[in-house]
Amino acid sequence: MTAPLLAGVLALAALPAAQADDKAATPATPKKKISGVELYAIHCNRCHPERYPVEFDQRQWQTYMLHMRVRANLPAEQAREILKYLQEEAGY
Amino acid sequence: MKIRSLILGAAAGGCAAGMLVPATGSAAVSEEAFNALSDMVSKQGQALEELKKTHEQDQLVIQQLQQQVGQTSQLATNAEQKAEAAAQSQTVYQAPNPAQTTTHNFQVIGDAEVQFGKSTGQNPTFVLADFAPIFLFRANDNILFEAGFDITLNNNANADGTRAPGSSTTVSLSFAQLDYCLNDYLTLCAGDILLPLGTYSERAAGWLNKIGDDPLVRDWLPGSGIGARLQGALPVGQSGQMVTYAVYVANGPSSGNPTNGFANAGDLDLGGNVGDTPNWHANPSGGGRLAWFIPWKVHYDLELGVSGQTGEWSDNRTHLWSACVLDAALHLGPYFEAKGEYINTWFGTDDLGNLDPHGLWVQTSYKLAGLKRDWPVINNLELVARYDNSDDAQGTYTDRYTVGYVYYFSNTLLFEGDYEFLKSHGPNALPPQMWMLQLSYGF
Numbered sequence: 001m002t003a004p005l006l007a008g009v010l011a012l013a014a015l016p017a018a019q020a021d022d023k024a025a026t027p028a029t030p031k032k033k034i035s036g037v038e039l040y041a042i043h044c045n046r047c048h049p050e051r052y053p054v055e056f057d058q059r060q061w062q063t064y065m066l067h068m069r070v071r072a073n074l075p076a077e078q079a080r081e082i083l084k085y086l087q088e089e090a091g092y
Numbered sequence: 093m094k095i096r097s098l099i100l101g102a103a104a105g106g107c108a109a110g111m112l113v114p115a116t117g118s119a120a121v122s123e124e125a126f127n128a129l130s131d132m133v134s135k136q137g138q139a140l141e142e143l144k145k146t147h148e149q150d151q152l153v154i155q156q157l158q159q160q161v162g163q164t165s166q167l168a169t170n171a172e173q174k175a176e177a178a179a180q181s182q183t184v185y186q187a188p189n190p191a192q193t194t195t196h197n198f199q200v201i202g203d204a205e206v207q208f209g210k211s212t213g214q215n216p217t218f219v220l221a222d223f224a225p226i227f228l229f230r231a232n233d234n235i236l237f238e239a240g241f242d243i244t245l246n247n248n249a250n251a252d253g254t255r256a257p258g259s260s261t262t263v264s265l266s267f268a269q270l271d272y273c274l275n276d277y278l279t280l281c282a283g284d285i286l287l288p289l290g291t292y293s294e295r296a297a298g299w300l301n302k303i304g305d306d307p308l309v310r311d312w313l314p315g316s317g318i319g320a321r322l323q324g325a326l327p328v329g330q331s332g333q334m335v336t337y338a339v340y341v342a343n344g345p346s347s348g349n350p351t352n353g354f355a356n357a358g359d360l361d362l363g364g365n366v367g368d369t370p371n372w373h374a375n376p377s378g379g380g381r382l383a384w385f386i387p388w389k390v391h392y393d394l395e396l397g398v399s400g401q402t403g404e405w406s407d408n409r410t411h412l413w414s415a416c417v418l419d420a421a422l423h424l425g426p427y428f429e430a431k432g433e434y435i436n437t438w439f440g441t442d443d444l445g446n447l448d449p450h451g452l453w454v455q456t457s458y459k460l461a462g463l464k465r466d467w468p469v470i471n472n473l474e475l476v477a478r479y480d481n482s483d484d485a486q487g488t489y490t491d492r493y494t495v496g497y498v499y500y501f502s503n504t505l506l507f508e509g510d511y512e513f514l515k516s517h518g519p520n521a522l523p524p525q526m527w528m529l530q531l532s533y534g535f
Contacts, residue, residue: 067228
């Protein structure tokens with residue numbers, strides 16, 4: 001029971017390196033990337049009323065989004081896109 | 093320039109006069125004319141003397157001015173050198189940027205509730221005043237410390253449950269965990285961690301819940317535990333779809349029996365094993381959650397999850413406590429939501445054998461703004477309905493039907509009202525009806 005679990009964890013920890021190798025081997029193909037504002041609309045309203053970007057400043061959003069990345073278990077890339085949108089719209 | 097012109101003019105005048113002298117000399121010069129000319133030359137000589145004096149004074153003034161310019165230049169050079177020195181010292185001892193100070197990485201979020209309600213057989217009363225701050229401190233882009241508290245006011249009571257004078261404030265730690273994002277796919281959470289048994293503890297408790305109380309069946313699960321968790325999410329495609337995962341170890345439930353070794357049914361203590369002295373039992377529990385989140389367009393999504401935990405709970409290590417939770421959440425547009433959990437737990441006991449408390453809850457809600465009418469007050473309302481049941485496996489079974497509303501004064505200030513009908517029987521049966529009003533503020 002422990003061995004497969006440990007193997008899975010190690011495989012996940014090694015994912016960034018494997019992904020970097022893949023990028024080097026195959027040329028990137030353009031794909032429609034979902035935007036930060038779309039991800040904001042998809043994720044944030046699932047559990048609570050949406051918080052407006054102007055409610056916090058850019059630094060506060062950075063802290064808030066790290067909290068939400070952990071709490072909602074969001075993919076890191078999606079959390080970064082949402083943060084980028086919130087910081088751009090925060091205005092200060 | 094003017095002085096020099098005057099001098100040249102006087103000299104030219106003198107020369108002209110000199111040229112005139114021979115001409116006149118050749119003729120007969122009257123004494124009167126000679127005297128006049130002599131007087132004129134004398135005056136010109138005086139004028140030249142005055143001009144020389146003025147020129148000398150001007151030269152003196154020019155020298156003084158040149159000295160002052162030199163001093164000013166020296167002062168400017170000194171100031172420039174001082175500025176350079178100051179800039180170098182700032183490189184070594186950089187002044188703090190207000191936007192990067194530690195206090196700016198510190199943030200308080202959370203919620204507060206005030207509740208007024210009545211249940212069958214009781215008088216209507218303010219039943220809850222709760223302040224639940226969450227302190228966040230972000231050390232850098234990957235490390236966060238977060239701690240949540242529940243501060244409530246309670247009537248005093250004697251050990252046997254009878255009333256006692258006065259009231260007391262209860263401060264309880266809901267969770268306190270250090271989050272370290274190891275990479276994009278793994279995050280380590282350690283401390284008093286919220287347990288991912290379903291999603292309720294992490295994403296629906298407090299003001300996030302659209303009904304003023306918790307589903308009954310959540311009483312059979314611990315909300316948090318001392319331990320460590322690895323979690324992460326794998327995005328699937330580019331549509332926002334993802335698979336999320338979490339595995340953890342935690343101290344797990346323990347026996348509250350004062351006599352070590354006994355593990356009767358009533359001794360199960362879901363949140364009591366916090367690891368301080370004495371350590372109730374050595375082996376921690378293990379658990380995890382696996383979920384799939386599928387959005388097909390913005391505000392339209394489905395999440396399905398399965399989670400569980402198992403481990404010893406008795407001090408003599410003879411009995412296990414285990415739980416399995418199935419959870420689902422569905423959004424059909426920005427106005428409709430349905431979610432729920434099925435929870436089954438099992439634990440062995442010394443006195444009653446194996447028990448399996450279980451139950452479920454299903455909750456739906458609809459925001460009347462979805463009717464797209466120009467109704468300013470109605471548009472701020474959300475209707476909520478919930479069905480939940482609970483079987484404690486010791487003879488008490490409860491069905492509960494709840495209807496209610498949420499009025500949104502803003503996105504953070506909510507006024508909720510709920511009415512509950514209960515069908516409950518057994519030794520721990522609940523009152524048949526209850527209503528409550530709650531004002532919630534999330535910050």
